[in-house]
Amino acid sequence: MSAARNKPGAPTDDGKVVPLRKARACPICDKPSVRSLYPFCSERCRQIDLNRWLTGAYAIPAAEEDPGSGGDGSHDGGDAA
Numbered sequence: 001m002s003a004a005r006n007k008p009g010a011p012t013d014d015g016k017v018v019p020l021r022k023a024r025a026c027p028i029c030d031k032p033s034v035r036s037l038y039p040f041c042s043e044r045c046r047q048i049d050l051n052r053w054l055t056g057a058y059a060i061p062a063a064e065e066d067p068g069s070g071g072d073g074s075h076d077g078g079d080a081a
């Protein structure tokens, strides 16, 4: 009797291990995404998501500081008589 149950990524007896998901749910409609349009399920959903970005529906944190502000360069010009 040979127990051939060596599946790749097979869950153990505790059943807590979730097998690797092939398709990720579409962030727009929660449908299984397709590979060519990952992570979306259709071209339409992709456009919807793109449109959200363009219309500013997504909040983009503008954490950008200018490093060149208040530069005196005090360590330069030591040519005093």
Ligand SMILES: [Zn+2]
Residues within 6 Å of the ligand: 026, 027, 028, 029, 030, 031, 040, 041, 042, 045
């Ligand atoms: Zn979708």
